[in-house]
Amino acid sequence: MATIRKSARSTNPAAERPHPDATRRSQRSRQAIYDAALALVGEVGYPKTTIEGIAARAGVGKQTIYRWWSSKAEVLLEAFLDLGEQAVQAQGQEEPYAIPDTGDIAADLKAVLRATVDQLYDPKFEAPSRALAAEGLVNEQLGREFVAKLLEPSLQLHVDRLRAAQAAGQVRPEIDPRIALELFVSPLAQRWLQHTAPVSYAYTDTLVDYALHGLAPR
Amino acid sequence: MATIRKSARSTNPAAERPHPDATRRSQRSRQAIYDAALALVGEVGYPKTTIEGIAARAGVGKQTIYRWWSSKAEVLLEAFLDLGEQAVQAQGQEEPYAIPDTGDIAADLKAVLRATVDQLYDPKFEAPSRALAAEGLVNEQLGREFVAKLLEPSLQLHVDRLRAAQAAGQVRPEIDPRIALELFVSPLAQRWLQHTAPVSYAYTDTLVDYALHGLAPR
Amino acid sequence: MATIRKSARSTNPAAERPHPDATRRSQRSRQAIYDAALALVGEVGYPKTTIEGIAARAGVGKQTIYRWWSSKAEVLLEAFLDLGEQAVQAQGQEEPYAIPDTGDIAADLKAVLRATVDQLYDPKFEAPSRALAAEGLVNEQLGREFVAKLLEPSLQLHVDRLRAAQAAGQVRPEIDPRIALELFVSPLAQRWLQHTAPVSYAYTDTLVDYALHGLAPR
Amino acid sequence: MATIRKSARSTNPAAERPHPDATRRSQRSRQAIYDAALALVGEVGYPKTTIEGIAARAGVGKQTIYRWWSSKAEVLLEAFLDLGEQAVQAQGQEEPYAIPDTGDIAADLKAVLRATVDQLYDPKFEAPSRALAAEGLVNEQLGREFVAKLLEPSLQLHVDRLRAAQAAGQVRPEIDPRIALELFVSPLAQRWLQHTAPVSYAYTDTLVDYALHGLAPR
DNA sequence: CGATAAGCGAGACGGTACGTCAGGTCTTGGA
DNA sequence: TCCAAGACCTGACGTACCGTCTCGCTTATCG
Incomplete structure (x- = not known):
């Protein structure tokens, strides 16, 4: 995202x-x-x-x-x-974006989510992406295009990073990364899209912590 | 929800x-x-x-x-x-809906999410709620009304149930329930709204498990 | 006309x-x-x-x-x-227009044709009537309406006047007035519509004379 | 025509x-x-x-x-x-059309008008000539071209025939043939163009008779 | 208890935008 | 260099709805 x-x-x-x-x-x-x-x-x-x-x-x-x-x-x-x-x-960026891999999955995800927050509230991006998201809800054909062309590439990067974390033993191997990423991406998306609550760095950091360590006592 | x-x-x-x-x-x-x-x-x-x-x-x-x-x-x-x-x-239901409390937070959440899935795909509800959600994205005033009148009451029930789980020691006490519930509610909402992927009982069960126990090894 | x-x-x-x-x-x-x-x-x-x-x-x-x-x-x-x-x-004209009847059919027709000429070149009337005539040629439905509502009432007056002239012995009794009137009305209409030649009082006077007395020697 | x-x-x-x-x-x-x-x-x-x-x-x-x-x-x-x-x-016609001269002006004109009627209702000719006539009413430049190239040559033949009739003593010498021909040509043209009334051989014959012998008693 | 004023059904009205058609100009590639 | 093809800007088409406005007509208090 x-x-x-x-x-x-x-x-x-x-x-x-x-x-x-x-x-x-x-x-x-x-x-x-x-x-x-x-x-x-x-x-x-x-x-x-x-x-x-x-x-x-x-x-x-x-x-x-x-x-x-x-x-x-x-x-x-x-x-x-x-x-x-x-x-x-x-940006003269020859490499397509990727999620950094410092070896610390928590830190990397927090960094990416903070960057996502910045982008979501960038005035150049906010209005169009909100509009496209809205249209996609009601117009399924466009919705699929929107997801495939805009969301999917970015989500795939999260999948890749989570797999790397699994290889490094920081994420349990039986976890499905496609579902895992939704634990922190979807809440952020929903708050932003639906104005249900403010979005801050503290919030996204919390999401990552909750998602990694769970709600239940360990 | x-x-x-x-x-x-x-x-x-x-x-x-x-x-x-x-x-x-x-x-x-x-x-x-x-x-x-x-x-x-x-x-x-x-x-x-x-x-x-x-x-x-x-x-x-x-x-x-x-x-x-x-x-x-x-x-x-x-x-x-x-x-x-x-x-x-x-339904002759005088009590407003509430989330059951069997003492097992995982089971209760899974049950509620399954019921939510059923409702989301009920033909009477799907088209209007999708439409209202879409309109709410772009029309902030309506969005707030939509959230306050439709989403909020239901979310509050989740908050209540999570607090009970905290009292029972099934959820860590420092967890913010408002954020916690998003770990499983938002992914479901997003999949449904944006057609990003199919929604099944297995999926919602998995969400609850991931959310409760986290992605990291314990 | x-x-x-x-x-x-x-x-x-x-x-x-x-x-x-x-x-x-x-x-x-x-x-x-x-x-x-x-x-x-x-x-x-x-x-x-x-x-x-x-x-x-x-x-x-x-x-x-x-x-x-x-x-x-x-x-x-x-x-x-x-x-x-x-x-x-x-004009506060309670009587619908009629062709004068002085007893002299030639004079009366010449007067009416001169008035017609004046009207044809009245700037308020020229453009619209030319346009309607043109449209009527190609659009038969409109053409019939045009003829019925605009031309016919005026032509009927000529018929009436010619019948009076027949009664007065100034026009041969076996003449069909509907056809007779075309001898002087149609040439005028055509010159005006098709710009085939200029239209003057002398011209319309001549038309009446030719029509009444014929081309052949008497 | x-x-x-x-x-x-x-x-x-x-x-x-x-x-x-x-x-x-x-x-x-x-x-x-x-x-x-x-x-x-x-x-x-x-x-x-x-x-x-x-x-x-x-x-x-x-x-x-x-x-x-x-x-x-x-x-x-x-x-x-x-x-x-x-x-x-x-038709292998090397001579341009001309109006026959049998010595009987009435018969010759009636024959030509009948031929004209046939041509006016020939499906190959009707639509285009009607369209061109209509366009000419409103577009003066085109109207003049239309008249000059299509109508004029044919009218000139009538003028020639009438002059011959004058020479033969069948038409009064002081008659202007350009005006005379309109007595029978214009009514026919108008009926056809404006659908004001049906056009038949009987009608065109009548036109010729009226034009030659006049409306007034002799 | 009858007047009067509101909500109501209907739908005409001044507008804006739709999606389409054609006009007349311009550019490209093939003969 | 002409031509077919057709993209382009322009402007009008006829339609669909917008939100406002008037019409009579219930209908339901209140003077």
């Missing part, structure tokens, strides 16, 4: 959408649409962001949007993915 | 919305609106449910909706709360 | 178009739409007159136009009929 | 439209465009005939149309002229 990766998507050049000829596609327009979509979601919120508004702001015909995407949610999803890619490239 | 209660709301007779005279309110219309709203959300989905559609289906003027509610989300929220109340009354 | 009458249409109060409730209709909007339509056709021409433009100029929602008319041609037709009615009322 | 001639147009090889090099023009495309335009006007009507539709049907790029014509009306006008030429050539 704290991590956005180059993500599988970007390298199948043609025909993600069936009909038009992608080789003739205007990169200028595409980028302008991404920028406009992200800006509008940030400024007026997702529900008041309209395709017409995006087109106008991007200086683009509506048809150019409809040609390549089928809904504002799809536009925003791709815009957000693109934003992630650009953020990665801007 | 598995529980829906009478919930604070129902007994302040006048002026939830400022203007009209609630004593003259037509209960026939109110109920018809609730029914129509829930039916439409179930049949065509939340985004295609419209105020006009609800009014038409309920045989009601649009103004009658706008007089008492300010958005389709509010209508649906109240309709859903009403649905919960009616479900409770139908 | 020189004459616009109260015309049968205006006095069936309800349901010319099936669906909406005509009693609730906004007369303010209706008049604003008529004004806007006529103004736009005069200013930018019929093809560049759009429903959207009419709505904007009239300060009216598009739906208010689509509720009551099915095309811009219909709007313009009714607007034009209304214009005619108002022109008649403005 | 009953006659379509080789007409001035066809033999100025270059630069009717300024820009492109007409010598390199693809005759295949040109013919395909004509065919498509006429077919579409016949099948779906003039208003629903679009440049895109013509291009698609002709298997031609839109630019190929815009390169050589400035509007669908122009395309159709040329297509229609071409159709006339081809019809003439198909």
